Amino acid sequence: MGKTFVFVNQKGGVGKTTSAINIGAYLALEGKKTLLVDFDSQGNMTSGVGVDREKPTVYDLMAGTSPAAEVIRESAIPGLSVIPASIDLSGAAIELVDQEEREYFLKKALAPLQSTYDYILIDCPPSLGILTLNGLVAADAVLIPLQCEYFALEGLTLLLQTVKRVQKTLNPELEIGGIFFTMYDSRTRLAQDVVHQVTSYFKDRVFRTIIPRNVRLSEAPSHGLPICKYDALCVGARSYEKLAKEVLERG
Ligand code: ADP
Numbered sequence: 554m555g556k557t558f559v560f561v562n563q564k565g566g567v568g569k570t571t572s573a574i575n576i577g578a579y580l581a582l583e584g585k586k587t588l589l590v591d592f593d594s595q596g597n598m599t600s601g602v603g604v605d606r607e608k609p610t611v612y613d614l615m616a617g618t619s620p621a622a623e624v625i626r627e628s629a630i631p632g633l634s635v636i637p638a639s640i641d642l643s644g645a646a647i648e649l650v651d652q653e654e655r656e657y658f659l660k661k662a663l664a665p666l667q668s669t670y671d672y673i674l675i676d677c678p679p680s681l682g683i684l685t686l687n688g689l690v691a692a693d694a695v696l697i698p699l700q701c702e703y704f705a706l707e708g709l710t711l712l713l714q715t716v717k718r719v720q721k722t723l724n725p726e727l728e729i730g731g732i733f734f735t736m737y738d739s740r741t742r743l744a745q746d747v748v749h750q751v752t753s754y755f756k757d758r759v760f761r762t763i764i765p766r767n768v769r770l771s772e773a774p775s776h777g778l779p780i781c782k783y784d785a786l787c788v789g790a791r792s793y794e795k796l797a798k799e800v801l802e803r804g
């Protein structure tokens with residue numbers, strides 16, 4: 554049975570998509586059959602692995618109008634597949650609001666795929682709305698990227714309250730897979746302080762690997778490539794490789 558991780562942070566631009574793509578790519582390179590699920594109507598994960606945002610998408614899979622076999626696309630990396638998203642997903646968020654069991658649509662859509670993949674990685678939009686709730690319900694564990702700045706801490710409290718609520722009601726099995734730091738700039742005192750504070754509070758829930766700010770990581774998506782195919786030797790690539798190994802170690 555595969556393991557499903559969901560990348561959540563209600564703040565935009567903290568590295569959810571970048572992390573999901575690149576951890577997924579290194580898991581695939583480690584021989585793990587990996588499925589990326591783009592669950593943000595912006596479709597950044599989809600284009601980030603060089604796949605077009607044409608239908609059918611994750612929306613069609615949830616609506617039951619397209620079978621998984623038609624929705625899943627292959628990336629340039631063997632063993633790394635993706636279910637694309639496009640703007641139609643923002644409509645789904647509205648349609649879901651007054652449906653019964655509205656938090657379970659993604660879980661139901663992914664359930665038949667669980668035995669095919671070692672890892673399923675879900676990329677969420679920057680909110681704690683109905684789409685992210687679907688992601689939290691579909692997952693075994695939540696991975697939280699944190700940018701090293703003051704407001705990150707405020708956001709983290711709200712995010713963890715949401716996770717607790719989901720654990721109490723919709724998905725008792727949900728674990729906190731861990732918190733990791735992204736876009737770290739060792740020159741700023743604030744970044745060091747945030748890492749120190751979060752680590753002393755959350756202890757072993759924090760991944761040892763810190764992802765530095767690295768321009769190659771921000772260039773790779775415009776080439777439709779995970780970092781391992783764009784510049785495998787840059788510091789960003791080596792950091793995500795280490796982080797993916799930590800994800801594997803922790804199971
Ligand atoms: P989110 O999915 O949380 O909105 P993204 O992964 O899209 O965040 O990252 C936001 C922006 O920052 C993107 O343009 C991305 O390419 C860039 N980026 C992400 N991680 C890094 C990093 N470690 N160093 C430099 N740029 C990064």
Ligand code: MG
Binds near residue numbers: 569570571676677678
């Ligand atoms: Mg994103």
